[in-house]
Amino acid sequence: MLTQPLPHSAEVIADATMARFGLLRDVWSYDYGVVWRGMEALAALTGSEKYAAYIYDALDSFVSADGEVRGYHPEEHNLDHLCNGRQLLWLFDRTGEERFRLAALRLRTQLDEQPRTSDGGFWHKDIYPFQMWLDGQHMAIPFYIGFERRFGRRPEALSDAARQLILAWRHTLNPETGLPCHGWDEKRVQPWADPETGRAAHAWGRAVGWYMVALCDSLELLPPETPGYQEVLDIFQTLSARMLDCRWDGVWLQVLDEPGRTGNYAESSGSCLIDCAILKGARLGLLPAAFREEGLRSFASIQRHFIGRMNNGEYFVAKCCRGAGLGGATGRDGSFDYYISEPVVSFDLKATGAFIQAACEAERE
Numbered sequence: 034m035l036t037q038p039l040p041h042s043a044e045v046i047a048d049a050t051m052a053r054f055g056l057l058r059d060v061w062s063y064d065y066g067v068v069w070r071g072m073e074a075l076a077a078l079t080g081s082e083k084y085a086a087y088i089y090d091a092l093d094s095f096v097s098a099d100g101e102v103r104g105y106h107p108e109e110h111n112l113d114h115l116c117n118g119r120q121l122l123w124l125f126d127r128t129g130e131e132r133f134r135l136a137a138l139r140l141r142t143q144l145d146e147q148p149r150t151s152d153g154g155f156w157h158k159d160i161y162p163f164q165m166w167l168d169g170q171h172m173a174i175p176f177y178i179g180f181e182r183r184f185g186r187r188p189e190a191l192s193d194a195a196r197q198l199i200l201a202w203r204h205t206l207n208p209e210t211g212l213p214c215h216g217w218d219e220k221r222v223q224p225w226a227d228p229e230t231g232r233a234a235h236a237w238g239r240a241v242g243w244y245m246v247a248l249c250d251s252l253e254l255l256p257p258e259t260p261g262y263q264e265v266l267d268i269f270q271t272l273s274a275r276m277l278d279c280r281w282d283g284v285w286l287q288v289l290d291e292p293g294r295t296g297n298y299a300e301s302s303g304s305c306l307i308d309c310a311i312l313k314g315a316r317l318g319l320l321p322a323a324f325r326e327e328g329l330r331s332f333a334s335i336q337r338h339f340i341g342r343m344n345n346g347e348y349f350v351a352k353c354c355r356g357a358g359l360g361g362a363t364g365r366d367g368s369f370d371y372y373i374s375e376p377v378v379s380f381d382l383k384a385t386g387a388f389i390q391a392a393c394e395a396e397r398e
Contacts, residue, residue: 335391
């Protein structure tokens with residue numbers, strides 16, 4: 034890992050990603066969207082057309098002339114599949130091509146039919162009934178708000194979007210730790226769910242990172258007069274302060290609520306997402322200015338812990354949990370042992386995209 038700060042690290046990692054992976058156009062997957070979101074931020078930061086072209090050329094292969102999206106299956110009601118909608122909106126704003134608006138509309142229509150909990154929270158997917166996961170807030174809610182701000186499809190949509198973020202907090206927050214757990218089961222029937230609260234057992238770092246970015250990005254888009262805005266802001270400020278208190282050597286652990294437990298480790302994707310949200314929140318005035326200095330300290334630690342260099346000079350992001358979830362047929366029981374058993378990898382797109390986003394915030398003048 035690095036022993037000295039890496040200048041212009043957003044560009045360095047973005048260029049290495051383009052060289053290693055080429056265009057991301059194999060499957061309609063949220064991890065592509067995390068990278069594209071980083072490239073979007075980098076295009077704005079540098080003014081370089083190559084990062085914008087990278088997004089366009091990839092999505093050009095997914096979106097047909099009539100707005101069909103290759104590989105998107107709305108009947109699955111999968112919130113993960115809405116993540117890339119933000120780049121569809123960005124491309125429509127940038128190019129005016131009607132196919133990108135139609136594609137975004139297809140994704141937005143999913144939310145009109147999305148199954149909900151009894152108090153109105155979106156299910157994470159059809160195959161996870163009556164469950165809200167922190168991950169889904171990042172995947173769906175900023176896109177939901179962005180679409181409604183542009184096209185105003187439903188008058189109550191903005192307050193509904195804010196309510197999703199609030200419900201996720203209320204249902205997942207463990208008051209003993211001040212941390213939100215990975216997910217919540219309204220029916221209390223999942224093996225991973227507490228029979229009294231419905232909460233998962235632990236605060237998984239990347240899930241909290243997804244949620245923090247969702248909060249920050251949503252607050253950037255929501256008009257302050259939106260019902261629920263102030264509560265969302267209070268949640269973001271409270272959680273951001275808690276994150277500064279639970280750092281380990283400047284970064285964040287795989288399982289946030291088990292800091293001293295054997296086997297826990299510093300994890301890159303969650304660290305980058307959390308730091309990105311803190312840095313961006315300070316820039317937008319959602320957090321006190323002092324949070325930027327704390328975010329920059331953490332970014333220096335992120336570079337030191339997670340950025341590696343191969344013998345051929347190629348830089349990469351290391352120490353990423355490849356994937357984690359709740360339930361299903363593969364033993365994902367939400368336990369500490371489960372979270373630390375998932376493979377830890379390098380060159381993962383989730384960590385790479387999250388790093389580029391955090392670096393863009395850190396490297397602003």
